[in-house]
Amino acid sequence: MRLLAEGLSARRGEDLIFNDISFALSAGEALVVTGPNGSGKSTLLRVLAGLLMAEKGSLKLENGPPEMRHPSELSHYLGHRNAMKRELTVAENLSFWKNFMGDSPGGSGRDLVEAVEAVGLPGIAHLPFGYLSAGQQRRMAMAKLLVAHRPIWILDEPTAALDAGADRLFAGLVNAHLDQGGIVVAATHQPLGLERTGELRMTGFAGVGGGMWHDA
Amino acid sequence: MRLLAEGLSARRGEDLIFNDISFALSAGEALVVTGPNGSGKSTLLRVLAGLLMAEKGSLKLENGPPEMRHPSELSHYLGHRNAMKRELTVAENLSFWKNFMGDSPGGSGRDLVEAVEAVGLPGIAHLPFGYLSAGQQRRMAMAKLLVAHRPIWILDEPTAALDAGADRLFAGLVNAHLDQGGIVVAATHQPLGLERTGELRMTGFAGVGGGMWHDA
Amino acid sequence: MSENSLAIRKFSDLANPTRFLALADRVLPWFAALTALFFVLGLWLSFTTEGDYQQGETVRIMYVHVPAAWLSMMCYSVMALAAIGTLVWRHPLADVSSRAAAPIGACFTFLALVTGSLWGKPMWGAWWVWDARLTSVFVLFLMYLGLMALNRAIDDPARSSRVSAVLVLVGFVNIPIIKFSVEWWNTLHQPASVLRLDGPTIDPEFLRPLVVMAIAFTLLFFTLHIAAMRNEIWRRRVTSLRRLAARSAGREV
Amino acid sequence: MSHAAYVFASYGIATLTVVGLCLWVIADGRARQRELRELEAAGVRRRSAEAATGEPR
Amino acid sequence: MIALFLRDLKLSIRAGGGAMIGVLFFMTVVAVIPFGVGPDLNLLARIGPAILWIGALLASLLGLDRLFQAEREDGSLDLMLMQETPLLATVFVKCAAHWAATGLPLVIAAPLLGLFMNMDELAIGATMLTLLVGTPAITFIGAVGAAVAVSLPRGGLLVSILVLPLAIPVLIFGVSAVYAAIEDPAPFLPPLMILMAITLFFAVIGPVAAAAALRHASD
Amino acid sequence: MIALFLRDLKLSIRAGGGAMIGVLFFMTVVAVIPFGVGPDLNLLARIGPAILWIGALLASLLGLDRLFQAEREDGSLDLMLMQETPLLATVFVKCAAHWAATGLPLVIAAPLLGLFMNMDELAIGATMLTLLVGTPAITFIGAVGAAVAVSLPRGGLLVSILVLPLAIPVLIFGVSAVYAAIEDPAPFLPPLMILMAITLFFAVIGPVAAAAALRHASD
Numbered sequence A, B: 001m002r003l004l005a006e007g008l009s010a011r012r013g014e015d016l017i018f019n020d021i022s023f024a025l026s027a028g029e030a031l032v033v034t035g036p037n038g039s040g041k042s043t044l045l046r047v048l049a050g051l052l053m054a055e056k057g058s059l060k061l062e063n064g065p066p067e068m069r070h071p072s073e074l075s076h077y078l079g080h081r082n083a084m085k086r087e088l089t090v091a092e093n094l095s096f097w098k099n100f101m102g103d104s105p106g107g108s109g110r111d112l113v114e115a116v117e118a119v120g121l122p123g124i125a126h127l128p129f130g131y132l133s134a135g136q137q138r139r140m141a142m143a144k145l146l147v148a149h150r151p152i153w154i155l156d157e158p159t160a161a162l163d164a165g166a167d168r169l170f171a172g173l174v175n176a177h178l179d180q181g182g183i184v185v186a187a188t189h190q191p192l193g194l195e196r197t198g199e200l201r202m203t204g205f206a207g208v209g210g211g212m213w214h215d216a
Numbered sequence C: 001m002s003e004n005s006l007a008i009r010k011f012s013d014l015a016n017p018t019r020f021l022a023l024a025d026r027v028l029p030w031f032a033a034l035t036a037l038f039f040v041l042g043l044w045l046s047f048t049t050e051g052d053y054q055q056g057e058t059v060r061i062m063y064v065h066v067p068a069a070w071l072s073m074m075c076y077s078v079m080a081l082a083a084i085g086t087l088v089w090r091h092p093l094a095d096v097s098s099r100a101a102a103p104i105g106a107c108f109t110f111l112a113l114v115t116g117s118l119w120g121k122p123m124w125g126a127w128w129v130w131d132a133r134l135t136s137v138f139v140l141f142l143m144y145l146g147l148m149a150l151n152r153a154i155d156d157p158a159r160s161s162r163v164s165a166v167l168v169l170v171g172f173v174n175i176p177i178i179k180f181s182v183e184w185w186n187t188l189h190q191p192a193s194v195l196r197l198d199g200p201t202i203d204p205e206f207l208r209p210l211v212v213m214a215i216a217f218t219l220l221f222f223t224l225h226i227a228a229m230r231n232e233i234w235r236r237r238v239t240s241l242r243r244l245a246a247r248s249a250g251r252e253v
Numbered sequence D: 001m002s003h004a005a006y007v008f009a010s011y012g013i014a015t016l017t018v019v020g021l022c023l024w025v026i027a028d029g030r031a032r033q034r035e036l037r038e039l040e041a042a043g044v045r046r047r048s049a050e051a052a053t054g055e056p057r
Numbered sequence E, F: 001m002i003a004l005f006l007r008d009l010k011l012s013i014r015a016g017g018g019a020m021i022g023v024l025f026f027m028t029v030v031a032v033i034p035f036g037v038g039p040d041l042n043l044l045a046r047i048g049p050a051i052l053w054i055g056a057l058l059a060s061l062l063g064l065d066r067l068f069q070a071e072r073e074d075g076s077l078d079l080m081l082m083q084e085t086p087l088l089a090t091v092f093v094k095c096a097a098h099w100a101a102t103g104l105p106l107v108i109a110a111p112l113l114g115l116f117m118n119m120d121e122l123a124i125g126a127t128m129l130t131l132l133v134g135t136p137a138i139t140f141i142g143a144v145g146a147a148v149a150v151s152l153p154r155g156g157l158l159v160s161i162l163v164l165p166l167a168i169p170v171l172i173f174g175v176s177a178v179y180a181a182i183e184d185p186a187p188f189l190p191p192l193m194i195l196m197a198i199t200l201f202f203a204v205i206g207p208v209a210a211a212a213a214l215r216h217a218s219d
């Protein structure tokens, strides 16, 4: 399996945020996206997840399973928001996502108890999600990556609000995923402690490209 | 001026989050609150800001101005959220807070232009707040600390989402505030680069203490 | 084939915002002058022609009411065309045109409603009845206001354009309902006497001021529309410059 | 049967509405142009595109 | 899909009273009318079906604006957009859950309120039946509005405004079916059939349009 | 304080159409009524004042749930709670700004809608006057509900439920004052006086209760 991005560019509102970004990731490889505030890291990840239309360029998965329309169907996306309901318990949240997402071909998700243990918070799955602290919430959102199997993980500042211990724990999870032949793309301001990573530095795109309301 | 906390403890729901926390901060001193996720840092700061009732213990300001009911009236609180309206321009937001909060006795806030310059974003105060990127928004929230004078600053993970340059800028602001005899309490996972700081390590409170539904 | 694509290129050349601004600067004074001229003429005619033996002086309301009613429908049709332009060719100026037209159309519809009510009180004895024609015009008014509210609520035009284009097209069913409501349902309202397939049946004495006023209103619409489109383009320039400023601010720190 | 009041009311309201609309359009245009000038004065200007983006390493 | 249905039901029951709220709102609106119109029993019985329908219309619109907004705010919508399951199906199931949580209780509460309005048994039965058939259409129409307004501040009122005009046919045929049932000469079935047709039509069109709008609104 | 008033006004004008949306909703609701009860001019004139009052009630309630929720979501509420300025004053000013941005436009739009409902001049004037006097009371009552519900998801409907029962007296006296003005024998002034008294009462009680609820809800 190989994730191939060629000449991607994307707009927010009317302005080009980045232009002509290409990379290729084989199974077991990770890409870390870095850059200053506002340089377009989150935007790039949303394009990869199929949540924003790329302005130009293409995103392909080679040697993937057949009958798949977009790589996003094989991806997990962990954005700034955790996609968990405050009113439901952690267990209810996780088992909903496990059922709703199902597993991608070629793997199977772990069960709830294992996943919660893997993020280091065993025994509090019965609490409503809203009762957890910021860092605990983030860890539970990571447990979501484990309950449904997806070969590609797209992570936006996964370790913000995590303490040092959780950082290491997270690095362990990601490395295990890579060892199983997964692909990881992560945006971050902090070092993540991953092996076998490429780095993509976003610098922001100061020019206009398509400022259609102005004269050229 | 001296901020004195004695034997503070606080509850969330029914559980004691921390117990018997005491410290004393004189003018010009800072306290950094650290600890793993869920150990009660944010809870402690909200107690200091008067937004949560302490279960036991007392919080006093010695040698403060008379006729003051709670130290929170002399405090700035910068929480996870920025307390700015996306629809209004940065200038409108800041001048609203400047007017609404007024200055505490013994100092005066800087004017808008200066404050915006101090956080390194001169010339974009006329923009709607919603146009700024996450990091820029956080910086403008810091400008709020400058426009109205308050001797005590209470900061919850102030540097999350900031890049390295902004981190340094922030440390400069805090040190300047301390030099003028201010008091700073900050919760953080990352080193802040402050001088003259004490550190308070929260460990989380595993015991039951006052779980009223159990036998002792 | 090549001729066709050339024509399209020409069209989109003209529809380039900068060119449009230049063009607008040139034609606006002329349009404004013509509009004023026709209004003077129309007002003079409508106050000098005789009153109707049946309706008395109130017939003069017609010279405002009918053009305003026509224009309210025409403006919506312009918006519907622009909506097709947005959806099919994705041309940015189409969205500008549709946005600029909404407040103008709302004003004309408001005029048709008010003058109609003022006419209805002496003629029918009621300010308002809930018959098909009047109700559908009121719905048109609400639709204009709703579109304006929607346009204001989503401040990013790139996202709101297609949504509001679809809504405009959905709402277009209302226009034939307005036009033919007097024929499909029996209502108090006058049936068409000017815009008919078999030619006007109205007395030329009334037709003359009516036509002049109708032309004046149409010119007014185009003048205002062009000016409002120009404003909208400027607004978008301001917006994109502001975003640019936000993006580049603090870069060097 | 004369109802001059109704006639004048309709012409009056029509005039008010039309004049109001014209004034609004003009005022709106002025305001936008002023904003443009202010931005220009603040040195915000479109530069032609200079490609500067991420390059994979 | 069943997981989604159950989750949405749980949520609307747990989050702030859910189903109860819609019914209470309905009852308040209907209870307020007699205070306004005055206690004229005949007049009340006459306008009763119309008032019940209008109340149900408003009550079922009001909760709708959070249908997708809540999902968007906590990021769930992003994940739903990414799945292999067609978005159409997701939207449909969410609508169904929403109707079960708010529309159905309205239908069940209607007889009680019918009594308040001094309606006779036949009218009450007919109103209930038409509400049962017609309220799903309102939910499906509302889903389109909710999807369009998903990213707006103060979306609530705007959704109602976008949706009310489209819901007017439902209202007209619902009310006229009830009146047809009460007054002998007019036949009851045709308007009911039309109501059913409208509901089926919107059950297809609504999710399609809402899914398209959601795809487009994501940023 | 003036800064707060101005900020809230600006916000409600700038954020998503604000005031206009309330009026538009009001108009839409009123326009839907004849589709329900039928275009019978006499009946419409008879229920006109009640419908206008109900429409205004709904429209002014519906925007209310965001009164404190928006402040809470972006953290502004925390800062307001910490100030020396009494919270009471803050709440009062926010209510005043909210009424100026949504209640007042409703009052101004009422005559137009009165014409649509075929009401005569006297009835329209009386309705406008009672709305002017009565709608502030609704805002103040609503503020209590908004404060109570500030930390709940889906607060919108819950606020209406908490608030509607309290608002019913306002509605009753408002509508009965209008009917008193139309029908000769009944005197107009007493119900209007009572309405004023209610408004003054809630202008005092509302902010006190809302401030207490806000202090309590913060966590």
Ligand code: HEM
Pocket (backbone or CB within 6 Å): C062, C065, C066, C069, C070, C112, C113, C114, C115, C116, C117, C119, C120, C121, C123, C133, C134, C137, C138, C178, C179, C189, C190, C191, C192, C193, C194, C195
């Ligand atoms: C608020 C009330 C009214 C509304 C909304 C209204 C609306 C309209 C509309 C939309 C048209 C254009 C129809 C078309 O082109 O086919 C129209 C035309 C016209 N209306 Fe009205 N109208 C109202 C009241 C009245 C009244 C009270 C009268 C006179 C008794 C009147 C007399 C006419 C006449 C004579 C025409 C021209 C029809 C023709 O020659 O084609 N209207 N009105």
Ligand SMILES: Nc1ncnc2c1ncn2[C@@H]1O[C@H](COP(=O)(O)OP(=O)(O)OP(=O)(O)O)[C@@H](O)[C@H]1O
Pocket (backbone or CB within 6 Å): A012, A013, A017, A035, A036, A037, A038, A039, A040, A041, A042, A043, A044, B131, B132, B133, B134, B135, B161, C246, C247, E219
């Ligand atoms: N919803 C939006 N609408 C319009 N423009 C946006 C939106 N979100 C972000 N932008 C703009 O896009 C640019 C890139 O934003 P993005 O969030 O991708 O940056 P980032 O690299 O993730 O920054 P950060 O380190 O702060 O997370 C920013 O300059 C911002 O102004």
Ligand SMILES: Nc1ncnc2c1ncn2[C@@H]1O[C@H](COP(=O)(O)OP(=O)(O)OP(=O)(O)O)[C@@H](O)[C@H]1O
Pocket (backbone or CB within 6 Å): A130, A131, A132, A133, A134, A135, A136, A161, B012, B013, B017, B035, B036, B037, B038, B039, B040, B041, B042, B043, B044, F219
């Ligand atoms: N709103 C709430 N209701 C009930 N319990 C809560 C609430 N917020 C937090 N808690 C509980 O209080 C404890 C302390 O949370 P707090 O937010 O103070 O932690 P923290 O030290 O700030 O953690 P983090 O580093 O993750 O921000 C947590 O165990 C959490 O379960």
Ligand SMILES: [Mg+2]
Pocket (backbone or CB within 6 Å): A041, A042, A043, A156, B134
């Ligand atoms: Mg980001």
Ligand SMILES: [Mg+2]
Pocket (backbone or CB within 6 Å): A133, A134, A135, B041, B042, B043
């Ligand atoms: Mg915390």
